[in-house]
Amino acid sequence: MAVARTRRRRGELTPLCQMVLDVVVGAGRPLGAYGIIAQLEMTSGRRVLPASLYRSLGVLLERGLITRIETRNAFLANVQAMTTLADIYFICDQCGAVRTVKVSALANLIDNEADALGFQIGRRVIEMQGICNRCRDSRIGQPEQLINRKTMPTRA
Ligand SMILES: [Zn+2]
Numbered sequence: 001m002a003v004a005r006t007r008r009r010r011g012e013l014t015p016l017c018q019m020v021l022d023v024v025v026g027a028g029r030p031l032g033a034y035g036i037i038a039q040l041e042m043t044s045g046r047r048v049l050p051a052s053l054y055r056s057l058g059v060l061l062e063r064g065l066i067t068r069i070e071t072r073n074a075f076l077a078n079v080q081a082m083t084t085l086a087d088i089y090f091i092c093d094q095c096g097a098v099r100t101v102k103v104s105a106l107a108n109l110i111d112n113e114a115d116a117l118g119f120q121i122g123r124r125v126i127e128m129q130g131i132c133n134r135c136r137d138s139r140i141g142q143p144e145q146l147i148n149r150k151t152m153p154t155r156a
Pocket of ligand 1: 093096132
């Protein structure tokens with residue numbers, strides 16, 4: 001189970017931090033703060049204040065145990081240790097599915113650019129937004145509707 005793999009890196013997490021981590025790991029997809037709170041309250045039967053949640057999320061982010069998907073304002077478990085690889089997130093706009101790909105060649109390119117700029121990299125987040133293969137397949141037969149919506153001229 002994914003939870004066991006991350007336990008090693010937990011260190012001295014508070015009980016709430018551990019619960020938050022379990023929820024995010026268990027979800028297997030990006031969860032927003034309110035989704036996390038709903039799950040926490042369901043499992044613990046207690047109220048969780050947003051401020052407490054954000055504190056826990058801050059700790060987990062700092063330790064690299066979770067990643068924030070900036071464009072969705074959601075959190076995803078980082079089951080593997082922080083590496084020098086660049087994580088590329090492919091995020092489906094339609095169903096929210098996320099595929100993560102680690103690319104070392106890209107990380108090297110980024111390192112070179114950062115060196116040239118004298119920039120110290122903290123976190124590496126590369127997000128691609130679009131449509132996953134499943135949603136794309138389910139669209140076949142009705143693509144015109146989408147094209148029309150995009151190209152429809154704005155009313156003057
Ligand atoms: Zn999709």
